[in-house]
Amino acid sequence: MFSAQELLRQLLPCTDASTWWLGLSGGMDSMVLLDALTELRYHYSLPPIKALHIHHGLHADADLWADHCLQQCRVRGVELTIERVQLTPGASIEAQARAARYHAFAEHMGSDDCLLLAHHQDDQLETLLFRLLRGTGLRGLAGMPQRRALAQGHLYRPLLGWSRSELLAWAESRQLSWIEDPANQDQRFARTHLRHDLLPRLRDSWPAAPDSLLQLAEHAADANLLLDERAQDDLQLAQPGVTDPWLCAWQSLDAGYVQTLSLPRQANLLRYWCQLNQLASPPRRQLQAFLSQLAADGDGQPEMRVADYRLCRSSGRIWLLPGTMAGTPVPQSLPLWGDTSLSASNGTLLIRPAEQGIAWRAGVWQVRYRQGGELIKLPGRPTQSLKDLLQQAGIPPWLRARVPLLYCDEQLVSIGGRWNAQDAAASGNESAFQVTWVPLTD
Numbered sequence: 183m184f185s186a187q188e189l190l191r192q193l194l195p196c197t198d199a200s201t202w203w204l205g206l207s208g209g210m211d212s213m214v215l216l217d218a219l220t221e222l223r224y225h226y227s228l229p230p231i232k233a234l235h236i237h238h239g240l241h242a243d244a245d246l247w248a249d250h251c252l253q254q255c256r257v258r259g260v261e262l263t264i265e266r267v268q269l270t271p272g273a274s275i276e277a278q279a280r281a282a283r284y285h286a287f288a289e290h291m292g293s294d295d296c297l298l299l300a301h302h303q304d305d306q307l308e309t310l311l312f313r314l315l316r317g318t319g320l321r322g323l324a325g326m327p328q329r330r331a332l333a334q335g336h337l338y339r340p341l342l343g344w345s346r347s348e349l350l351a352w353a354e355s356r357q358l359s360w361i362e363d364p365a366n367q368d369q370r371f372a373r374t375h376l377r378h379d380l381l382p383r384l385r386d387s388w389p390a391a392p393d394s395l396l397q398l399a400e401h402a403a404d405a406n407l408l409l410d411e412r413a414q415d416d417l418q419l420a421q422p423g424v425t426d427p428w429l430c431a432w433q434s435l436d437a438g439y440v441q442t443l444s445l446p447r448q449a450n451l452l453r454y455w456c457q458l459n460q461l462a463s464p465p466r467r468q469l470q471a472f473l474s475q476l477a478a479d480g481d482g483q484p485e486m487r488v489a490d491y492r493l494c495r496s497s498g499r500i501w502l503l504p505g506t507m508a509g510t511p512v513p514q515s516l517p518l519w520g521d522t523s524l525s526a527s528n529g530t531l532l533i534r535p536a537e538q539g540i541a542w543r544a545g546v547w548q549v550r551y552r553q554g555g556e557l558i559k560l561p562g563r564p565t566q567s568l569k570d571l572l573q574q575a576g577i578p579p580w581l582r583a584r585v586p587l588l589y590c591d592e593q594l595v596s597i598g599g600r601w602n603a604q605d606a607a608a609s610g611n612e613s614a615f616q617v618t619w620v621p622l623t624d
């Protein structure tokens with residue numbers, strides 16, 4: 183049974199928060215949380231409680247709901263912030279409202295603040311069923327987490343252990359007043375249909391189904407933890423190995439190591455890696471196709487594009503790259519002699535006077551980018567193509583077009599400062615300079 187005392191037990195893990203923000207919709211669930219929190223505040227020393235109402239402006243009565251929240255907070259001495267969000271009418275209005283709401287929540291979170299949301303057990307069941315029916319992986323099967331990071335603080339759901347009817351019993355016993363959002367009754371919304379139609383029918387036919395589903399979510403949460411631990415170990419072994427200063431800035435894994443793992447473990451590692459980089463999980467089929475391409479063709483360069491990123495193999499590593507990389511920068515003329523740096527979308531080229539290095543000769547100096555067919559003669563080596571040089575040095579194809587090439591009077595003098603043409607070296611009485619390229623990731 184729900185009580186303020188039992189709620190306090192649930193809240194113990196976040197009593198060290200700087201502020202408790204309560205997401206107050208004005209509905210029954212969040213009103214119960216508001217009421218029980220204010221009750222607790224009289225008896226215990228708790229973090230300051232502030233309420234936040236997101237005004238979606240979707241319903242004609244939206245202003246009345248905000249007023250209701252204001253009134254309810256005022257009588258309880260709780261400060262309320264009303265945040266208005268702008269939505270564009272359209273099909274995915276539910277998802278839009280949700281995204282805007284969480285964005286607004288995140289904006290208010292100070293460091294170590296905790297946002298309390300009033301999701302309960304029935305919400306968890308709905309979420310599970312919804313995901314099951316729409317298709318989900320093991321991660322989705324774990325349902326809503328009780329706690330997760332949100333901006334600089336945390337989001338916490340202290341009511342997940344109670345059913346809607348238990349909270350309703352408390353709300354009635356305390357004679358709370360709350361608002362009913364008509365959207366919650368509108369069966370056109372998939373979640374509402376689930377809540378009012380499918381879930382009750384499931385409960386009637388299989389009374390144990392809710393418990394079984396919630397247990398399944400707990401198993402899935404445990405399994406996810408183990409999988410994450412496994413992926414963390416694999417990541418530690420797969421990540422090191424890049425010493426090249428041009429490549430250190432990009433995320434990559436040793437493809438050889440990854441391929442010693444079983445296929446499910448490879449997939450687990452790549453999924454975890456994406457999650458760690460706050461990227462959407464790669465769809466299962468696409469990931470499997472990518473992994474089988476990796477296995478099938480040892481020298482190929484398979485690539486997988488997902489939303490705003492891509493995974494690709496080249497030069498013995500699997501790279502995690504942005505979906506679109508900045509195009510090749512436009513050629514630039516070099517300023518006059520001196521200590522200088524040239525910045526472009528691909529990084530910065532540092533030019534420093536030095537005792538030894540490239541001779542500063544009169545001529546037209548330019549920074550350009552690969553077109554194909556460039557040749558260079560390095561000291562002690564025969565003339566070779568730029569393509570071969572970059573390939574032999576393990577510079578992956580996606581980086582090659584970004585490497586700055588220094589020209590003097592149409593002669594290729596230096597490749598990003600890393601390789602300088604034999605003829606370009608300054609002799610004893612010539613002024614010299616050195617070039618260093620510091621690449622920029624997108």
Ligand SMILES: Nc1ncnc2c1ncn2[C@@H]1O[C@H](COP(=O)(O)OP(=O)(O)OP(=O)(O)O)[C@@H](O)[C@H]1O
Nearest residue numbers: 205206207211212234235236237280298299300301
């Ligand atoms: N307009 C709002 N302003 C402030 N808090 C809100 C608002 N709407 C919802 N919340 C908070 O989120 C909780 C869950 O709300 P609700 O069940 O409507 O969300 P949902 O859409 O089902 O779930 P989710 O938030 O995961 O999308 C509420 O109990 C409340 O704490």
